[in-house]
Amino acid sequence: MIAVHVACSLLSYVAFLVAFVSGWLFLIQERQVRRKTLGALFHRLPSLATLDRLNFRSLGFGFALLSLGLLFGFVGMRVSFGRWWMPDPKLAVAVAVWCAYLLLWMVRLRSALRGRRVAILSILGFSLLLLTWWHTSYLLRSAHPYL
């Protein structure tokens, strides 16, 4: 149970990292296109459509894996400690991150936002994720000593 929880959670971070990188590349390539800079970078980077697609898919995979990871985490907690929730900052952050990515995923799925804005949000999402994990791991005491 815990192994699945850990695997899903780690893989979801990898997917969000891919969304983060593709988001950056999207912003760089869009700048090249808007500025009509047909240099080496323009030719080497993939098209905006490809980067947007990669961003969309990695957000989707990431969100699905994160959901599974959380689900297994909660079930594991219930089995081990007999309760569904613990007053732990890391747990709160995990749920907050899940909510943030849910919102991002819904927005993208409904095509209310596309391209540049989703790229920026996926960069912000991953940055926030890193920041909060670092914050809760090193600055606050947690019963959950891993990522």
Added chain:
Amino acid sequence: MHILLVGLSYKSAPVELRERLAFQRGQLEDVFARLRHDVGLEEAAVLSTCNRVEIYGRASQLDGSVARLQQFFSRHGGVEESRLSPALYSCAQPQSVRHLFAVASGLESMVLGEAEIQQQVKLAYEHARLYGATGKVFNALFQRALNAAKAVRTHTGIGRGAVSVGTVAVELAGKIFDPLSRAVVVLVGAGKIGELTLRRLADRGVRDVRVVNRSLERAVDVASIYAARPVAYEQLGEQLLEADIVLTSTGAPGFILTRQQVEAAMRARHHRPLCLVDVGVPRNVEPSAGALENVYRFDIDDLQGVVAHAHQERQQAVAQSRRIIDEKVDRFLAWWRSECQGPSVESPAGESADQPPAGQDSTVETQQPTLR
């Protein structure tokens, strides 16, 4: 032994003359036979493109070979020699060799550094070889010319960048949509540049094309060329919802697409990316529409700016290209001297043809000494 060149190009002759002198593929067998028997060439190759018609030949003596080649051109095109001779240029090695290497590399092309010429030189060589017109010297000459062209393209920026408005538009669109061939293209208007850009897109495999025009009759005409769908002008708004790329090329005095229209369309399209290529003068699309999210707008100045930049970069690569060519030509001539020019073969002046006296280029005839 001499390597001769007689020909004409866009620099020396108008298209009316060039097209009369052009050689068709079906004529080549007979042409090579006549070049051997009537002109006395031991090896020959014919380079015939829309921008140049050139005959390269190897002759053991210079006595009148060039004059006979000029007569050959005159008879072939049915053009009087007096009218033809101002347009023809002629020379012998080393200029003829250098010229071939430069032509193959795209340095003599109308669009500097264009790549197609390399293929055309290759084809000229293959045809000559097919009809048994080449031997040891011309095999080496053409193979080395093509090799030099490859080196120039690899090591310099002579072929880099898009050098036409259409190509730039296609390159930009290709970095927005992927695959570009599945993009829906709507051409509005029937301007020349718009059509040329559409042709470039069609070359890249775009299949779903719609042509919108105030005159449906004109739309039908243009649409028939590109297997496109003609659409009445009143349906432009609907097309805006389906299109990926909108090419506007009308002479309309005001904007045919305003920011407001594009904004409304983007909402209805769920912000799917839209590329607006506005090659109309005056501009057909309100410039501020380009600031909208997921809208990519390029006008004629944007595209021409990229073209000018590419031209400039290619121009800067000319000197480096010439250095590579000079080196390759020198190597070829050194090989030629050592392999093919025995001490018995001498130019009329008693000197090797590729070693002109100091301060004087090796030339064929005093009347037409240098390449024009």
